[in-house]
Amino acid sequence: MFKQLIAGELVEGDGKPLEVINPTTGKVLEVIPTATEEQTQKALESAQKAFESWSKKSIAEREVYIQKLVNVLDEEKEKIVSCLISETGKAADVASYDFDMLPDCLKYYNEEVKRLNGEIVPDYDNQHINMLIRKPLGVVVCHLAWNFPLLNVGYKLGPILASGCTCVIKPSSDTPLATMLVGEAVKKAGIPDGVVNIVVGSGAVVSKVMNESTIPSMVTMIGSTGTGKKLVEQSSTSIKNYSLELGGNAPVIVMKDADAFNAGVCTADGKFGNTGQVCVAPNRIFVHESVLDEFMAGVNSFMDEIKLGSGNDEGKHLVGPLVNEKALHNMESLVEDAVSKGAKIYRGGKRAEREGFFYEPTVLVNVDKTMRVYQEEIFGPIMPIYSFNDEADIVAMANDTEYGLAAYVYTKDLSMAMKLSQEIDAGSVCVNEPFYAYQLPHGGCKQSGIGKDCSRIGLEEYYTVQRISIKL
Known part of the structure; x- marks a missing residue:
């Protein structure tokens, strides 16, 4: 049932079998043969060949294909979401959100590419016309994370198709199945052969071939910082562009003037949503000691309505399983x-x-910086809480990490909100409520990666800028 998409054909892998586990039961869900080195190389070569024609199609021509893919995905939603729930253990509403981000991103970039303008550079000597134009980079290889399989596909496939690039996508071996069904949708939509390839296999085989190849012009990844470092090392066989969304250790700062109850509810929602398996999940929660009780009341009000389960199980706040043992x-x-x-x-x-x-969704108190929960990305349903007072340098505490992906601030003082936001080292800072959307750039600083997903800025990453000067 589940096939690799290579050079326009849905084929079985010729490699070792991969057991995909249902985390809700801990039992084997599917066994699929993985791709070999040879099949991965074929996918790369087919993407390279397809780029020659796909990149030359007009925006209008590519738009037709992308809309066909959106239509097919809409038709197949129920099937794909059901598969997604089985392999991830997500609650049904979270799985639906995960799925919807894929067609939404495709539609968004279908329109955003029309607004990506070139530029005329002012003439220096009155003898030249100088233009800047954008040209699609080429083949993109994509390494995707397991926590939001289809959202991750949308973040990458949207700008790839709209820009005129082609790709080889490797989903996580923990959650490859829904992405393989997307491969079926790509085939059904009539996307030209080789424009999209989806290969499933181990990092030692598939990722190694993808990274070491000189075919890709860009390597993009969503995953851990450690894996990102290895990727950069492996891919040094040629000069490539990178867009890497890596680990996070998001601070939450709740100031003494904040609506602390609301902050507690929002933080618990962000921490336990998708079982805490979110790159921007609150990780280190700093609460002013004067509002700690009120904050904890908000946390408790949310947690009192949590139930463990997946899919359509009953529960206002459904928390699913972790990805694996x-x-x-x-x-x-x-x-x-x-x-x-x-x-x-x-x-x-x-x-x-x-x-x-x-x-169990877990709250820890009396936490200090010697503990692993302070130093590491938790990526699970554990909320460590630290109290601070007026004498504490809260910005230094928030920045006391190698990561810089996301941060959260709660205060009613606009000046304080702006001051803290600008001093915190993070790619995104949300004040008084977490907020993310594909129209907004998403990415980090420090060891949280380079480049941006989403927004016009994310689209620009898939182009190279060419300068043309014409003598008058």
């Missing part, structure tokens, strides 16, 4: 480390007593 053990290890160093478990703190990879 390794992630579950990591939560246990993080809490054990924190408790051994003086932290107190306020709520949760252990594996749920049910099948699958469920961990």
Whole structure:
């Protein structure tokens, strides 16, 4: 049922079998043969060949194909979302959001590309006309994360198709199935052969071939900082462009004048949504000691309505399983480390007593910077809370991390909001409420990566700028 999309054909992999686990049950969902080195190379070569014609099509011509893909995806939504729930354990509404971001991004970039203007550079000597034009980069290889499989496809495929690039996409081996169904939709929509290739396999085989190849003009990835470093090293066989959205360790700052109850609700929602498996999830929560009780009341009001489950299970706030057994053990290890160093478990703190990879939504207090939950990206349902007072340098605390992806500030003082936002090292700062949209640039600084997804800025990454000067 699940096939690789290579050079316009849906084919089975010729490599080793891959077991895809349903994290809700912990049992094998599907076994699929993976792609080999030879098949990955074929995908790269087909993308290179397809670029010659796809890049020369007009925006209007590409628009027709992209809209056909959107239509097919809409027709196949129920099937794809059902598959997505099975391989990720997401709640139905989260899975639907994950899916919807793919056609939404395709439609957005279909329009945004029409607004991407060139430029006339003022003449220096009255003897030349100088123009700047954008040309599509070429073949893009995409390494995608498992936490939002289809949103991640949308972030990449939208600007790739609109710009005139072609691609080879590698979904995570933990959650490849829904993305493979997208490959079927690409085929059904009649996207020209080789424009989109989707290959599934191990990093040691598929990723290595993709990265070491001299065919790609751009390598893009959503994943951990450690994997990003390895990717850059592997891909140094040629000069390439990079767009890497890597790890995060997002601070939350709740000032003494904030609506602390609302801050508690919003932070809990952000922390436990998608089981905390979100790159921009709140990670280190700094609450002014004078409003700590009010903040905790907000957290409790949200957590009191949490239920564990997936799909269409009942529950106002449904929290699903972690992606795999390794992630579950990591939560246990993080809490054990924190408790051994003086932290107190306020709520949760252990594996749920049910099948699958469920961990209780957990709140830790009395946390300090010696603990792993302060230093590492948690990527799970653990909320560590730190209190601070007026004497604390809260900006220094927020910036005390190698990461710089997202941050959150709660205050009623606009001047304070602007001051903190500008001093915090993060690609995105949200004040008084988390807010993300594909119209807004998304990406980090420091060890959280380079480049941007989403928005016009994200689209520009898929072009090279060419200067043309004409002698009068």
